Amino acid sequence: MLTAMATPEFQTLTADDLVTGEAVALDLPPASLATRVVSGIIDILVTCILLLVVFFVLGVAAFSAGKALMWVATVGSVVTVFVALPAGLETLTRGKSLGKMAMGLRTVRDDAGPITFQHALVRALVGFVEIYLASGAPAFISAMVSSKGKRLGDFAAGTYVVRERVRLVLSPPPLMPPPLAAWAAAADITSLPTGLALAIRQYLSRVTTITPEARRAVGDRLAGQTAAYVAPPPPPGTPPEAFLAAVIATRRDRDLARFQREDALRRRLTER
Secondary structure (H helix, E strand, C coil): CCCCCCCCCCCCCCCCCCECCCCCECCCCECCHHHHHHHHHHHHHHHHHHHHHHHHHHHHHHHHHCHHHHHHHHHHHHHHHHHHHHHHHHHHCCCCCHHHHHHCEEEEECCCCECCHHHHHHHHHHHHHHHHHCCCHHHHHHHHHCCCCCCHHHHHHCEEEEECCCCCCCCCCCCCCHHHHHHHHHCEECCCCHHHHHHHHHHHHHHHHCCHHHHHHHHHHHHHHHHHHEECCCCCCCCHHHHHHHHHHHHHHHHHHHHHHHHHHHHHHHHC
16 A cells, blocks of 8 residues: 655655555555454464464374384474464465454555465564574564564564454545536546556645655656547646646546436336
8 A cells, every 4th residue: 555655756656555445555554563462372372372262183193103203293283383374374365364353453565455365474473483492582572663564574574463443544535626617517627547647646745745846856857658548638838737636626626417317227227
């Protein structure tokens, strides 16, 4: 997901980004240390219980076969419980363990995309060392000093844990500048690429927080890209912010009108 701009440069939307109908990419915040600790404790308790069950089953099955098979069963149990099962579960659930399900958390890549088995496997392997062999101290210290609450396994895998249960707050949509209302009503404005629409929304929502130089440079660049989708061009001397706001507002109003017409048509067809 795209994060809030720290600089006037705007990020490019990828296929893994979650975008609303208003072309706003959602950024799930990193999980707090407290929720990660609780989630970890749940996972540790479940793992320990599962390990005892597996040890008991394999121990009974291998008891009569000698010490060599008992050792193989022990190693297999450790690998299965501490590595294979956690990695498999996080892969199948797209980043969730039982503790994360309980706390509303999910593991994602650093670019906020869904993790793969490789990411889950690396996290499980490093987690076995930092959590179980080292009593969790390295993981706790790493999560404390990391801005995203990353443990060592997250650094190694290129992942972090986010909160899913968050209240979504969208910025107010851009309003139509009154001097451009007549021009926008008659202009041919085609649909903008999602990445460009997102960049414009980011720019307009933060235009007062960036320097005048960056405001002018980014505005001119976005206006130049948007001009290819607009005919005729806006009146001479139109500021880039006003032009971009008029384009976004017009596309929103026209899309809303189209959705309303389609909905009315569906209602008429279903009522017959």
